[in-house]
Amino acid sequence: xxxxxxxxxxxxVSIQVKEYVKRLIIKGALQANQKLxxxxxxxxxLGISRNSIISAYEGLEDDxxxxxxxxxxxxxxAASTGAAASSAWRLDWGARMxxxxxxxxxxxxxxxxxxxxxxxxSFTSIAPDEKLFxxxxxxxxxxxxxxxxxxxxxxxxxxxxxxxxxDYLLRYMDHKGVDxxxxxxxxxxxxxxxFDIVLSxxxxxxxxxxxxxxTHNTAIKNLKLHGFEITGIAMERDGINLQELEQALSEKxxxxxxxxxxxxxxxxxxxxxxxxxxxxxxxxxxxxxxIEDGFNEELRYSGSHVSPLMATAGQGNSVIYLGSFSKVLxxxxxxxxxxxxxxxxxxxxxxxxxxxxxxxxxxxxxxxQYLYNGNLEKYLKKARTEYKRKYEWTKQCCEAHIPFEQxxxxxxxxxxxxxxxxxxxxxxxxxxxxxxxxxxPGDIFFTKDGQGRNTMRIGFSRVxxxxxxxxxxxxxxxxxxxxx
Amino acid sequence: xxxxxxxxxxxxVSIQVKEYVKRLIIKGALQANQKLxxxxxxxxxLGISRNSIISAYEGLEDDxxxxxxxxxxxxxxAASTGAAASSAWRLDWGARMxxxxxxxxxxxxxxxxxxxxxxxxSFTSIAPDEKLFxxxxxxxxxxxxxxxxxxxxxxxxxxxxxxxxxDYLLRYMDHKGVDxxxxxxxxxxxxxxxFDIVLSxxxxxxxxxxxxxxTHNTAIKNLKLHGFEITGIAMERDGINLQELEQALSEKxxxxxxxxxxxxxxxxxxxxxxxxxxxxxxxxxxxxxxIEDGFNEELRYSGSHVSPLMATAGQGNSVIYLGSFSKVLxxxxxxxxxxxxxxxxxxxxxxxxxxxxxxxxxxxxxxxQYLYNGNLEKYLKKARTEYKRKYEWTKQCCEAHIPFEQxxxxxxxxxxxxxxxxxxxxxxxxxxxxxxxxxxPGDIFFTKDGQGRNTMRIGFSRVxxxxxxxxxxxxxxxxxxxxx
Numbered sequence: 001x002x003x004x005x006x007x008x009x010x011x012x013v014s015i016q017v018k019e020y021v022k023r024l025i026i027k028g029a030l031q032a033n034q035k036l037x038x039x040x041x042x043x044x045x046l047g048i049s050r051n052s053i054i055s056a057y058e059g060l061e062d063d064x065x066x067x068x069x070x071x072x073x074x075x076x077x078a079a080s081t082g083a084a085a086s087s088a089w090r091l092d093w094g095a096r097m098x099x100x101x102x103x104x105x106x107x108x109x110x111x112x113x114x115x116x117x118x119x120x121x122s123f124t125s126i127a128p129d130e131k132l133f134x135x136x137x138x139x140x141x142x143x144x145x146x147x148x149x150x151x152x153x154x155x156x157x158x159x160x161x162x163x164x165x166x167d168y169l170l171r172y173m174d175h176k177g178v179d180x181x182x183x184x185x186x187x188x189x190x191x192x193x194x195f196d197i198v199l200s201x202x203x204x205x206x207x208x209x210x211x212x213x214x215t216h217n218t219a220i221k222n223l224k225l226h227g228f229e230i231t232g233i234a235m236e237r238d239g240i241n242l243q244e245l246e247q248a249l250s251e252k253x254x255x256x257x258x259x260x261x262x263x264x265x266x267x268x269x270x271x272x273x274x275x276x277x278x279x280x281x282x283x284x285x286x287x288x289x290x291i292e293d294g295f296n297e298e299l300r301y302s303g304s305h306v307s308p309l310m311a312t313a314g315q316g317n318s319v320i321y322l323g324s325f326s327k328v329l330x331x332x333x334x335x336x337x338x339x340x341x342x343x344x345x346x347x348x349x350x351x352x353x354x355x356x357x358x359x360x361x362x363x364x365x366x367x368x369q370y371l372y373n374g375n376l377e378k379y380l381k382k383a384r385t386e387y388k389r390k391y392e393w394t395k396q397c398c399e400a401h402i403p404f405e406q407x408x409x410x411x412x413x414x415x416x417x418x419x420x421x422x423x424x425x426x427x428x429x430x431x432x433x434x435x436x437x438x439x440x441p442g443d444i445f446f447t448k449d450g451q452g453r454n455t456m457r458i459g460f461s462r463v464x465x466x467x468x469x470x471x472x473x474x475x476x477x478x479x480x481x482x483x484x
Numbered sequence: 485x486x487x488x489x490x491x492x493x494x495x496x497v498s499i500q501v502k503e504y505v506k507r508l509i510i511k512g513a514l515q516a517n518q519k520l521x522x523x524x525x526x527x528x529x530l531g532i533s534r535n536s537i538i539s540a541y542e543g544l545e546d547d548x549x550x551x552x553x554x555x556x557x558x559x560x561x562a563a564s565t566g567a568a569a570s571s572a573w574r575l576d577w578g579a580r581m582x583x584x585x586x587x588x589x590x591x592x593x594x595x596x597x598x599x600x601x602x603x604x605x606s607f608t609s610i611a612p613d614e615k616l617f618x619x620x621x622x623x624x625x626x627x628x629x630x631x632x633x634x635x636x637x638x639x640x641x642x643x644x645x646x647x648x649x650x651d652y653l654l655r656y657m658d659h660k661g662v663d664x665x666x667x668x669x670x671x672x673x674x675x676x677x678x679f680d681i682v683l684s685x686x687x688x689x690x691x692x693x694x695x696x697x698x699t700h701n702t703a704i705k706n707l708k709l710h711g712f713e714i715t716g717i718a719m720e721r722d723g724i725n726l727q728e729l730e731q732a733l734s735e736k737x738x739x740x741x742x743x744x745x746x747x748x749x750x751x752x753x754x755x756x757x758x759x760x761x762x763x764x765x766x767x768x769x770x771x772x773x774x775i776e777d778g779f780n781e782e783l784r785y786s787g788s789h790v791s792p793l794m795a796t797a798g799q800g801n802s803v804i805y806l807g808s809f810s811k812v813l814x815x816x817x818x819x820x821x822x823x824x825x826x827x828x829x830x831x832x833x834x835x836x837x838x839x840x841x842x843x844x845x846x847x848x849x850x851x852x853q854y855l856y857n858g859n860l861e862k863y864l865k866k867a868r869t870e871y872k873r874k875y876e877w878t879k880q881c882c883e884a885h886i887p888f889e890q891x892x893x894x895x896x897x898x899x900x901x902x903x904x905x906x907x908x909x910x911x912x913x914x915x916x917x918x919x920x921x922x923x924x925p926g927d928i929f930f931t932k933d934g935q936g937r938n939t940m941r942i943g944f945s946r947v948x949x950x951x952x953x954x955x956x957x958x959x960x961x962x963x964x965x966x967x968x
Contacts, residue, residue, distance in 0.1 A: 009852070011858045036564075091773060093801070104831070108834040130638065154814035156816065175503050175507060190841055203583075317575060318575070330639070344577040350588040354588050356840075
């Protein structure tokens, strides 16, 4: 015994010795009331200073693993030993999972996606380019906030969110032209939690939701997980097809609609201001509330300003706006927000509290201080310039090399390519991945299985210019070959 | 116009001017294609340097709110104006909330609790005392980690969690005697999210759960929200009553059990090692899986070590362990973990991803670095000493002043008081709050309405010694008066 001890990590030696002896006790190698070696003996055995051993034994006693008999030494405490490991019962957890858990795994693309091996040119991500991150400003925001109220930040916060950030975001939304009267704001762990909380609160009178087709895959997943039937409406060059939308609205009742008006995922289309107005008039006429995904709104780097749908709704309370800086600033800070009718937010707040008490106060306070320090504008200026350049370069490459039928994307972090009907982008992906290039096949964004097999999304935010050129050329050549 | 401009915050002046003009445009005070004042004019009107105005106009153009006609000046962009605020549609959100959302509000104690006014002595909290927080070590952990991989921390992480922290926690649980073979670990936003995710995955074959009575109120709430019927088993001095438990197990099938073996909330009882063994044998015999709440296990500052139930289960896979340092270290860092059978964790990971993508990487990495820097042991030593002192002082005060029938609590951050049947702690609370003292009435911890009306929880962690003395005396006197 005691011959397999190894110093392993950076923790104090005495703690490592304590933990080592503790494990021997728990695993039964040392029995209850057995005498431990003297501190001198163990010091020699382990080749460690006697002071460290003495301190380790004190720690064992503190933790209730040992007791001292005066003048005789240390002994293993009685109650600390022996696990009833013998009659281990093993159950089949898969059989105990409900339908929703099964579905969550089935719809979990991260478990079925293609993994990028080292050296692969990957167009699958639409996360921001971390080379743009202004780490020093983030560090400063943290230190600033900690020095103001570190003790407060590290203790419990409020389910609704960190007050200074809530106030900041209300002003921020006010600046976007949203009428705040009768509205309130809830901070969530990013867009996804906000969306999930909203869906978990809505009653399923009709059990159906209407949205753009294609649309954000996580939204499709969560709508399905919440048991909603999805009606997808085709996209046109300037956003959702309003004729088709009105047709669907007149045929069936919907519990709500989900729209991504800016840099729509995956098509990259920004809905025109005129269409926004007409869309909201339609939704009002058919009395369908709207969940607006404010996705990447901040990234617009060309064209004129367009207000969120929520601004268009004026004093109406039928729009639930989901905001996030994830794609714009830092996805690692899990902070998003729900701006909506005050009564609704009151319900959502209670659900949020039941689910996770509150969003990380540190994340919220760092984001707040970062914004308060005036970094957003500067950062956006830099990010827009960089992404605009990349967008134009990627578009140029696509136009030069890919034999597409349609190319869309008004900026943002991705482009969307459609080939002629019958073309199979899954086969294209297979061919490309053999040459070290991957992208996202478009079918996963469609509301019905089998749709969009001729489409693909190209995320360029994290790919270097040279690789964009090389990667798009490879995709183009493979596509030409596939068509023969 | 332009006469209501005010410099309001610390942001650059040019940005404040830009935002101000933007709002005039969005709200319709400036019309499409209207000429903006010259930079010189506006500089005079607002009393702000011309450079700031020039920079503000550039910003407006960048954002699509204005355009320049060469040699003539700046104009309001056409597409940026006008919200269709006229025909605002207002809907009744309350009528669109489902049963679960209604229930979440009803069961939301934070919305019905007594608010502590300034100067009140509040025994309602069992959050840690923030005066103990070692802020410098937290700051150091942040700076250390940011310098190692700041870019990685701020971009997307993994649903399962931050790898270094997962590995650290696996070792940590190994040291507690848990057999890790076939097990895996998922990081969550604290205990609550872990519990909620587990409940959302379990199939409701029987629709019923068994647990201690009283028990953690958030657990009761979430069990109800997930539609489980709850069978509560009474507590004895050393933990759950095993006879009563076996009786219940033999009469009915349960989908799972929920236990808080250490510093049980609200009774403060630590289940004896012998009882843990016998409890696990019972659960094995009746084939009921166990959700173990590792609540405050780290705080034990007296008595001998007791292994978690999961260690007792050895190689079995029937225990789901929910861990958190919230009450021990910093509740503001929303980090907890689920340690369980690998297959189960795979399901939970997909649910976690669907709900919130992943837990804040910053929180996880700060916690990891804080632990890695060896702060936990030192901090626990300090915290245990402090809480032990407070515990003993509170207990002494209770024994001196409160005419209880039973007092329990083996340490931790709270004590539990039971008066004779028929005594009403809600009436006691009313009397005490008039004298500036509040506590948590015990009924909220009981699984059936109307139970425990003669009980109360006294959380002492955040109350100063002098106030503990004064507050308990007031409670004691009010109790004596109430009994007449």
